[in-house]
Amino acid sequence: MEKVLLVDDDVELTTLLKEYLVEEGFEVSIAQDGRIAIGMASSSSVDIIVLDIMMPHMSGIELLQRIRRTSAIPVLMLTAKGDDADRIAGLNLGADDYVPKPCSPGELAARLRAILRRTRRAAGSASEIVQAGDLVMHPGTRVAEWQGKPLDLTGTEFSLLEVLARSAGQLVSKQDISKRALGRSLTPFDRRIDVHISSVRHKLGARDDGQSWIQSVRGQGYQLLQDR
Template identity: 80%
Template sequence: MVKVLLIDDDVDLTTLLKEYLNEEGFEVSTAQDGRTAIAQAASNAVDIIVLDIMMPHMNGIDVLQRIRRSSTVPVLMLTAKGDDVDRIAGLNLGADDYVPKPCSPGELAARLKAILRRAGPSGAGTAQEVLRAGELVMYPGNRAAEWRGKPLELTGTEFSLLEVLARNAGQLVSKQEISRHAFGRPLTPFDRRIDVHLSSVRQKLGARGDGQSWIQSVRGQGYQLLQDR
């Protein structure tokens, strides 16, 4: 059973979401403040975290930053509707996705399942499949990657995005195509998720010898993983 840690100080909401997620087959524990949440995340075996931005004592951004120091557990942020600043900050710190509040329990459950599919074994290949693009080696079956002979630490979302580019190395891939293959849904207007996650991947890959990023963007069109010269 998938273990979910639900972090939100709204007791009525967490009760509602916990009941629904339990019916969907999740095992849910809750925390009402950031400090308690960090302790639970560190001491319990948690498969995924739902984290509200607005909480007392320590906000969700600070909690996420603390969690990311020692864990790559998938995190879904609950954000205020229309608050792009918090959304982008969360994605920059390694959140896998976000849902604006108020959200329906059904939408939350669907997003959790989608994140877990991305974080778990890929359905696109077997455990024996090896995907190579220059010095990048990816193992879609067990969601592992290596860069220049060393393990490359990626979140589930980052792995899915980089896998799409690696399968099309040297070619421009549209943001719509990236969204369909990595997220399983069309890209919506003003959605910055792809840009923010790939910015994080760029930092992890570092720069080429010529100073360029390994992942090039073409404004309004998409992204391309450059091949070795």
């Protein structure tokens, strides 16, 4: 039974979501304050965190920053509908996905399962190694090395880069990346792939010629280069 930590100060909403998620087979804990959530996330066994952006005392963004300093646990953000700034900020800081509020309990459960499936799938291939040039990835342990040094990636960044590494030198469509890395089709105007790729580009640095290791073809997709 997967354990979910639901962090939101909306009592009515958290009660509704907890009831639904419990019926769907999840074990759910609730924290209505970011400061309490930090202790719960670190002191108990939690598989995934659902985190609201707007909270008293400590915002969801600040809490996400503190979580990412010590943990790669999957985090799904709850954001205000249409607020692209919060969504992009959350993705840039390491959130694995987001759901706009108000959201249906069914959609939330589906997103949680998709993230947890990716985590379990990776854990099941402990001995596998994916290599593309100077990039070495271990899907089982979610550990990556770049040019002989550890590469610090969030869970979603690892999944996206793994897709590109498995098809290194080839153009991979954004739709294909979304299906293989996130487990769902890409919707119109959805920028989360671009935001995550931008973060990975920054972490890889530039090639000797000054270009990015991940090349983009406008409107089509991305390609991971292998040669310098």
